[in-house]
Amino acid sequence: MTVLQTIINGLFLGALYGLFGLGLAFAFGIMRIVNVAQGEFMVLATYIGLMLMPWLPVHPLVLIIPVALIAFGFGYAVQGSILNRVLDKDPMPSLLITFGISIVLRNLMVQVWSADFRSINIGKLKFMGFDVLGLRIGLLPLVIFGTVILLFVALYLLMTQTRFGRLIRATADDYETIQFFGVDYRRVYCVAMGISAALSAAAGMLIAMRSAFNPFSGVDRLLISFEVVIIGGLGSLWGMIVGGMVLGVAQLVSLQYDPNAGLMYAHIVFFLILMVMPSGISAWRRR
């Protein structure tokens, strides 16, 4: 029964990992930029959330909204001031630049907030839960799961149902043609990176409610996001959740047997999947 319970917890955690991947895949799908600093975006947003806490006496779950807005502005600024300068067909400059940004952010965060582990205190919610069919379901993982699904649905509706979503998709398809219609694709890119950063910020806040973090946690977060994208497949919103769930279950089940393994088994599972289903993965194309 404990195994079943671990699997259910893994599925909840995995959906959150799906949100990790969504931020990365969204930026890649539109701008063909793999944002290596995504993990640091997530951690930075969490520190900003911690700083806002004394000023905004609301529940941490509500705090996600202002934090996501700040992250949106941050993503918009990074794209506009730095990444829009390297929009050529060569993927190397944007990769190296985002890697450089990640180094700067990580070490600045160490300088400002030290390497101590912190977490977001969510009060009583952490200990609440209920029993279903003899299984103990924590309320917090369930709430996080619900928030993740809400964000996925919101993004899906934004992309498919609104004029703005059409604009983004058209820019992703052909940024040259879209200019004939009077669209500044660079501004669309800024907004897209803003959305990606806001999604990452929400994911960062949610994971910090579950477990402690420090400035070096960004690396783990990036690697998870990347694995989710590869397993789930690009262009498939729901593939992200499936990819995340595979990793979430792998991580929590392996921790039962080998408590100090961290993400090692999740990484290994990723490679096994890469080995057995290369066809789902080899479809990556250059722009």
Added chain:
Amino acid sequence: MAAEMMSSRRFFYVKPRSMLIVLLLLTAILAAAPSWLSAGTLRQISEFLFVFAMAESWNLLAGFVGLISLGHQGFVGIGAYSLFMIANASGISPHFAMLFALVISALAAAAIAPFLFRLRDAYFSIAIWVVAEIARTATAKSHWLGSSIGVVLEATRHMDRTWLAIGIYWWAVGIGIGSIALLFLLVRSRLGLALMAVRDNDLTAASVGIDVGRARFIAFVLSGALCGIAGAGYSMLSYHIDPNGAYDGNWVVVMLFITIIGGIGTIEGPIIGTAIYFGLREEMGDIGNWYLILMGSVAVIAMIAMRRGIWGTLTRKFAFELFSVRRLPPL
């Protein structure tokens, strides 16, 4: 002899054979240096040359094959641990065990290459990072590998420290100069032409009959082996390794910084880059991680404003090359 120039319209470069002779002379001078340099200076030169060779191994992939590795710290760790474990277990001289570090890193590169090459561009870059993370965690969990405390190089306990340091220094000279020679010969070879064609456009390269996968594979294994043996040599300088140091992600930051600032895709660039890196570390070493912040910012700015790096910009401006990779058309 080095002054003997050839001109192809505007571009001046030194004859390749002359450069190889210069390298041999340089090797001879450096090899004789222990007779007049102090132990501290020798150690600094060794450190310089090992880090330089790591940067060249990264540059080989990034500059000439178009593969950005964010997981090269994995090779540093594998090289270092192979050296320590084999020297400790067998009792052979660590200087001899360096060869095993070379072979094991090459084998590790060959083993992971088929998986990594399923992914392209940035996805390759992050996948190799995942491999390095697996290696780090697995090492930290393994009792046999000293878990998170690390391993001491016991084989050196009864050795004369002076001669040990000089031996390490000679390895550093061999690996440092060897890395220049390796890149120079490789890039000027038929395979080198194939690699650069793959870097510039892999589809076109394939269409003219280049085996893209094979070319990438050979370059990847060479790079891994070079990085591994350089990492092993560096770790021998301190007689102790632990997983967080040997597999430190900042190794890649150093290699990347040195290559980008010096000039990605040039053989000479990393020499300048390594000098700048050690200068920076000397100046800012004691104020925590500010030098990492500076290195990251400089890399970002260089990629925007000076993508060719210092050496690449200079060669453009003055139309001059030392280790030229260009070929002259037959007259």
